[in-house]
Amino acid sequence: MTIDQPVIAILGGSGALGSGLAWRWAAAGLPVIIGSRNQHKAEAAVTEISKQYEVTLKAGLDNRAAAEAGDILVLTVPFHHQTDLLNEIKEFAQGKIFIDVTVPLVPPKVTRVQMPKEGSAALITQNILGENVNVVSAFQNVAAANLQAKGSVDCDVLVTGDDLKAREKVIELAKLAGIQAYHAGPLDNSVAAEALTSILIHINKRYKGHAGIRVSGLGSRSDSE
Numbered sequence: 001m002t003i004d005q006p007v008i009a010i011l012g013g014s015g016a017l018g019s020g021l022a023w024r025w026a027a028a029g030l031p032v033i034i035g036s037r038n039q040h041k042a043e044a045a046v047t048e049i050s051k052q053y054e055v056t057l058k059a060g061l062d063n064r065a066a067a068e069a070g071d072i073l074v075l076t077v078p079f080h081h082q083t084d085l086l087n088e089i090k091e092f093a094q095g096k097i098f099i100d101v102t103v104p105l106v107p108p109k110v111t112r113v114q115m116p117k118e119g120s121a122a123l124i125t126q127n128i129l130g131e132n133v134n135v136v137s138a139f140q141n142v143a144a145a146n147l148q149a150k151g152s153v154d155c156d157v158l159v160t161g162d163d164l165k166a167r168e169k170v171i172e173l174a175k176l177a178g179i180q181a182y183h184a185g186p187l188d189n190s191v192a193a194e195a196l197t198s199i200l201i202h203i204n205k206r207y208k209g210h211a212g213i214r215v216s217g218l219g220s221r222s223d224s225e
């Protein structure tokens with residue numbers, strides 16, 4: 001790892017949200033690894049993303065190998081699979097920044113806020129990975145379709161986490177992906193961003209779009225973060 005060029009490993013990166021982040025970070029020149037339950041699927045995703053977006057990805061690996069190889073890990077799997085995957089890769093996350101995008105949706109009522117008894121998906125992640133992992137929660141309110149589309153992203157990102165430097169790194173990564181992101185406080189606050197997603201899904205169904213959020217009222221101060 002170099003300080004400026006951390007290897008980003010996206011666990012579940014073959015999916016909608018993960019692939020949308022992957023091509024954006026790769027386009028910004030970052031080394032990106034796609035993780036999957038199946039190495040062949042990861043390699044196929046790398047081939048597909050590379051072709052579609054004309055970018056170069058570092059590798060496609062199974063999730064454990066990806067977690068071991070990554071300097072910064074990103075979890076992009078559905079809520080129901082979050083716990084199993086975290087337990088599988090826990091040993092490789094120690095000492096690293098771990099970006100959790102999980103929204104605790106409980107089908108079929110995904111337009112209803114249904115937070116887990118632990119408080120939020122991000123707190124589940126922190127509990128499982130332990131205190132040596134800098135869990136940062138982000139990207140819950142960005143539609144995958146907007147990340148997958150080329151061009152700028154019409155949505156801001158709320159970044160929560162207990163370690164200021166880790167939050168700053170994730171805000172920097174969001175910027176590299178073409179997205180404005182904001183400090184939104186400690187990991188306990190992730191519950192608000194996670195809950196908001198069900199509201200956005202409701203709006204999407206009602207108005208047929210890919211709704212996001214915008215933080216207003218900061219003017220140029222948002223650029224100095």
Ligand SMILES: NC(=O)c1ccc[n+]([C@@H]2O[C@H](COP(=O)([O-])OP(=O)(O)OC[C@H]3O[C@@H](n4cnc5c(N)ncnc54)[C@H](OP(=O)(O)O)[C@@H]3O)[C@@H](O)[C@H]2O)c1
Pocket residue numbers: 012013014015016017018035036037038041042075076077078079081084085101102103104105139140141142143144145197
């Ligand atoms: N989609 C959005 O617009 C959006 C927006 C904001 C936040 N999010 C959140 O981001 C996360 C990923 O969403 P997504 O839409 O990208 O999901 P997705 O495309 O349905 O799935 C992502 C990946 O999860 C992996 N996966 C599926 N079942 C699994 C299992 N049993 N164990 C481990 N991995 C499994 C699959 O990878 P492999 O088969 O390759 O292992 C799949 O490609 C979710 O928590 C979601 O709530 C999504």
